[in-house]
Amino acid sequence: MPTMKKSIIKSTAAALLILVGLTGCYLPASFDASIEISRSGYYKMVFEGYLADVNLYNGIESGKLTKEQEVARVAVLKTDFLRDSSTKEFKYFKQGHFKVKWVKEGDILVSKMVTFARRNENMLSISYNKEKALVTVQGKSISKLNAKRLTDSGLGMKGQIRIKTDANVIKQNANRIKKGKGRNKIYIWDIKSPYDKAPLLTFNLR
Secondary structure, eight states, X not given: OHHHXXXXXXXXXXXXXXXXXXXXXXXXXXXXXXXXXXXXSEEEEEEEEEEEEHHHHHHHHHTOSOHHHHHHHHHHHHHHHHTSTTEEEEEEEETXXXXXXXXXXXXXXXXXXXXXXXXXXXXEEEEEETTTTEEEEEEOOOXXXXXXXXXXXXXXXXXXXXXXXXXXXXXXXXXXXXXXXXXXXXXXXXXXXXXXXXXXEEEEOO
16 A cells, blocks of 8 residues: 555656656746736736745655655745745745745736746746737646646635736627726636636737
8 A cells, every 4th residue: 555655756756757747847826916907008916815836836745845845945945036026025824835925017019028937837827929019918728637646736826817008909708898997898718727718819919
């Protein structure tokens, strides 16, 4: 029985290492995210909720990390996130999960691209294509294979993403749309698992 247990742990660890290579180290586990973006390009992006560090979670679950190593890793995570002035709150929870509040605003026509949490950990982004005069808001896509690996390992994803805009939206895959004030519409995605589609919304500045 111990041999079988070790084999299962090794298989899970291998699957998670593959997953990290494909999707990055952080997974939005339980969250609320909102984006307000005008047809002129001014935006405000807010993420509040729990992220899972897949490497850290894997190490804890497999028993490969000591408590001291976990504490050291969390300290590095905290320093990394708080280095970004957009991080308003960082608090470690347990089992590789930590709470973050992240707020950023500006003009996408100037910055061209903004990502949560950073470009190499792109969970949610706004980008501007000057040649086509298009602005795109997009979430991280997870393949069915990787979604299965996540759920099999005990990691999940649940939350809501809302995008409010007065722009001329030409492409979107929201679960539902609500009427806002004036020309505004609110596009809503209810995320219940890693299998759900990644949010996508595009509008034309012309």
